[in-house]
Amino acid sequence: MKKKLLLWGLVIWFPILSQSQNNPVINATLTGKIIDAKTREPLIGAAVLIKGTTNGGTTDVEGQFFLKTGQKLPFILVVSFIGYEPKETIVESNTVEIALNPDSKQLSEVVVVGYGSLERKNLIGSIAKIDPSDTKTIQAGSFDAQLQGKVSGVQISSNTGVPGEAINIRVRGATSINADNDPLYVVDGVFINNNSLQTIGTGGKATSPIADLNPNDIESIEVLKDAEATALYGSRGANGVILITTKRGSFEQKPKVSFNASYGQAKATKLWELTTGPEHAQLVNEWWINTGKDTPSLNRTFVNRPFRPVSEGGRGLSEEQQTYDRLGELFRTSSLSNYDLSLAGGTKTTKYYIGGGFNNQEAIIKPIKFQRASFKVNLDQKVNDKIQVGVSNSFTRTYRNQARAGDGPAGGLLQAALHTPTYLSPVNEQGVLVGRAGFDNLTLLLDNYNVNSTSLRYIGNLYADAELLPNLKFRSSWGIDYNNYNESEYWNNLLISGSPNGLATSSITQFTTWLNEQTLTYRKKIGTQHSFGVLIGNTLQSDLQTRTYAEGRGFANNQFTQISSAATTAGSQSWTKSNLASFFGKVDYSFASKYLIDFSLRADGSSRFGNNRQWGYFPSVGLAWRAKQESFLRDVQWLNDLKIRSSVGITGNQNGIGNFASQGLWTGGASYQGSAGIAPQQLGNSDLQWERTRQFNVGLDASILNSRVSFELNYYNKYTSNGLLQLALPAATGFSGYWSNAAEISNKGFEFVLNTVNVRKGYFNWTTSLNIAQNVNNIEKLPNPLRYGSRDLILLQEGTPMYSFWVYKELGVNPETGNVIYDDVNKDGQITVADRQIVGSIWPKLFGGLTNNLSYKGFDVNFFFSFQYGNEIYNHNRFFGEGGGARDAARVILASNNDRWQKPGDITDTPRPDGVNVNNYRDGGSRWLEDGSFLRLRSLNIGYTLPKAVTRKIGAESLRVYVAGTNLFLLTKYTGLDPESSASSDQNQQGIDLGTPPQPLGVQVGVNISL
């Protein structure tokens, strides 16, 4: 306890430095003019500041300014203006004229990095910055889903068309088999949780906690990719870091009100094509007779075929069958509305941002809905010259109508709508609605679905900055991420899950992270050539997750829905916690702004690892050479900038493993006869330690032709060792595995970004940005292969990429017999498991995006494509739907199955129907593995900003109206609905499409007003 108190003591103190306030004494006055260096035109609204003070002003319509100051001449004046390079001038007399050079925007852009910010020209690491205003109109629930194709080397797949569900995001590949591969999300310095708290089964799907953030509150997003950039986040940096900076006010800014409103609709562009009732029946008969021929003992003949006349005891002739449409009942044109209102401003010592937002999105399948209401307050206060304190607060309520849009029979929407055979009537002989094929009745499901969740989320940060000595700054901050996730289900007795007398569940999960951080930074210039900085800091973090669950069964009737009215009830609770302590430091040095070097080291101790191995050390070193600054390049006119960067370092990973993964445990949950029982739960491993990823990066940044063409090229090589793995044990030991560091994985690739200004002429501007990346993933070491996914479709084994498809390779259909010819790998004359082989993987060969921005006077147009090339996807709907009748009344048959082989000489790749897993219709056949390459018109925005003269009349600063389209166009060979679909949110089961609603085409109209 004493230790604990001391620990807290550290974080509560910070020096209160009282500075005596002097009465203003005027020692100098200054008038001046700011002009464009080339055109000599005055610049209106440029900011002028006396360095080292808060004293400054802005230029008037003549480009002039006037200052009174207590400083004595000479002093340094800092002048900055958007679109121009800032300039520092030593002022010796009281009138000055300062000429600013137009800026090549790229170089002076401020980029947020770990524990600080830098101008882009001084960057050593590989960091991408995204302005979310481009993407926030894309119809998706979370900001990260909106970033697809925007950042080179970052692969983002929206696995479903349900807004606010988890997406798959990978920064430079995947490094871990059983630990997380998601990047670390940091919001205003708070490491936030991105693991879903959902416990209700929705068929392998999970909600995204990132959807709790309102995209409109975000000022900028930085994606940190290489070791130099991420090493300061050492323990968490191996999968990249996404830094989110939320909006804040500015000092001495007059209050600005912004209001955005938009409304839109969305729908699926394509649905599955199903067989009609007669077609289905015909295929079933064909299968029946075929199997009878293959195995006479089954006694299956034409005479006793299932679809024979009712008078003969059959289900009626195939041509007598009806066709019932269910997909049309499930899918809808959904609506979306979004409202944001914010106020930002500041005085000399205070700045503030207050924002509120409301977003309401329906999914394209009933009854799913996503709703987010958010409220944000950011405040910063200068206490005196030396001290500033501030807070960030965001509070969100996210409400979801949920439903099982994934796999699983009970409550499965697409099982009921898609996988139910079309010939089966939704009513039985008595006219009562009934479920078919083991699935729920769709109408009953839609009328009675009652599953919802409410997430209350607070993300906040309180900081204090103090300048202890000149150039020596101290910062202490507290961050909290609190999430209360409340779920409930009620299944009445008309639904499978609620049979026979109703089932209700309620679950409250609470997740709390607290984070405390101290940093001390010192930055100094010595002479004109040498500049260096030192940063040291520490972090303490604690994550606690608790859950309380209750369920009730047996309700008097469907009017009673609360657990308190149930006949039998049950409950449970759970508790889990992890702590992390870290120390870090960084030294950087630059010589003549030409040679940049930095070195950083982070030490992290995690409670999750074995007693001997809790601490991990993560160093990195980075170098950059600004070649353009060399004398021999300075005068090369066509080359505007050239920089070469390189870094190497080690980062760690511990996310996703159990909080107690290293401990040998017995559980108390093995009860028998209603009395407690204990049993072995997991084997311990006191040597369990950090997963380590070593990353080398070399990059080149260049711009030419008056900075109209700029590009960035990166090559990286990541090697993960001590990979966290549930190493399989023979089950004869009584355990299926234990946590170890047995895996090694590599990711290598390049990233290329090209930005061009195609036209900049008068009012017409056109810019293009292209990014292309490649990642080559390989499992370098894995003691024994691991199988994942339905029918073991995915195999992880040494020497092949992660998430490779493990299938029976089909060479075609024999035109004579109609049977599939399989690749008999071991040539033993029979097809067994030993003949399964790896065919392709989920990894694209290339992926990226292309953005175009055009503007003319008040008009702006933005269109953006994202693409992937060379990845595979397993169309599991076809696996079920092309069984050729073998699943009889248990599954729908897709219309594509009509092309099956029927008689000798037929050339087709769909074989003759036979039994399940006999020959032609084998679990894991390769004919359902498809090319998942695509090119998507992800967004198209057309906006018009009204002329100032018009907007001023109605009292507004600016007013823009726009039309935005999402997913307007998709080019793909994939025969399913959406090549990004994945039935599961499990990281090891990507790329299997089963019963997943596609991402819809959406259109919306909106207005942005600022006052």
Place this chain on the structure above:
Amino acid sequence: MKVTKYILSVSLITVLVSCDSFLDVKPKESISDVVTIVDRTSAETAIRGVYSALADGGYYGTSFQSIGYLSGDNIVWTGSQSQVQEFINKRVNADNSTISGAWIAIYRTINRANNVIEKVATVTDPQLTQALKNQYIGEAYFIRALAYFDLARTWGGVPLITKPTVNPTDNVGIARSSQAETYAQVLKDLEAAEPLLPATTDRYRATRKTVWALRARYHLYQKEWVKAEEYADKVITDATNYRLLKPFSAFFANDARGTAESVFEIFYNGTTEVNGHRGQWQPQTNGGTRQWAPNDALVTLLNNPAVGGTRSSLVAKDNQNRWYGNLYYRNPASDPSYILRAAELYLIRAEARAQQDKLTVGLADLNAVRDRAGVVASAAATKDELLLAIENERRIEFALEPHRWFDIVRTGRAAAVFGVTDANRLLLPIPVQQLLSDKALTQNPGY
């Protein structure tokens, strides 16, 4: 400023010093495996943990049971999980998920039993009397015997593990023993259990009489007819405790449990101990998936008064006029799993007697079972007729219980009854994941 520096350095030191305790986080839902079975309470809870493994969905909950009946000729597959059809087709692949689940669950049970056998003996707690120690260890031996028996009859010889796994390196790389060696381990464990257990009656936990019942079945499988008859007789003679109940459904219908029919059944309370078996059988209107169902042939036999009699209560019709199995039906899911019951002992004794040409008494045992089901007595006159009548009786009596496949395999009649001519198919393949996890394991021939 000096003060500030001083505070800063002291604070940093404080953090360093206190990190050890900050990083020491212990779970609340589990305990360390260093201290597990140390006194009476922990011994008592540990033996319940062994039963809990036996009750698991992978073992007697659902999966292992389904291997026994799906592989027979009574069940039709109506769902979407194709591993089910592989049993019905009698072409089970090594990547079948049911056999994988069953293998894992059975060995988990063995490891728990090994823990009890090894650790309970060393406990010194005056509360834990020698009688209690013997009982717990005896129960663990019994369950281990049952587990190896099930492994042997399904897969043949398997790795024999008799020590608990404490470290990841324990019990790895152990090759398969022969089927005979595996059965020998079963007998050894049964012989060890018998004297340790009290001769009481407990239908949910093993007693000496439960051992007798399993020995009867064991000897039947070994074709040791004298012993099979002897042990079946020991249980049947205890008629106050074990007898055939009328009507047939008396042992399961109307939420019955622990009836005199039952020698050993697994208890589920329906909340913390759930038997998911019903989900596979019941139709959607009862909250199930009806993944499999009685086939037309079985429905006909059960509904034939001369064959099924009151055993027709095993099946029922849903609101779409489809038949479903109704042995597992309770909601919440608290159906017992029936492992050994009186009818089996009668039929074991009937078969053992028939094999010894004691036709009259053998026929009497058979007819006891038929009579209970309300079916006319069999008139089997010869040994062959009687054996065939017993075989057919077992098909109906245990229509939804895991016997049919194992019965036909042990009597060598798979070719005649199921048309399975490939002898390799009589043993199931070792799950492929096990072969990948342990190089010491070898696959059964033909897979």
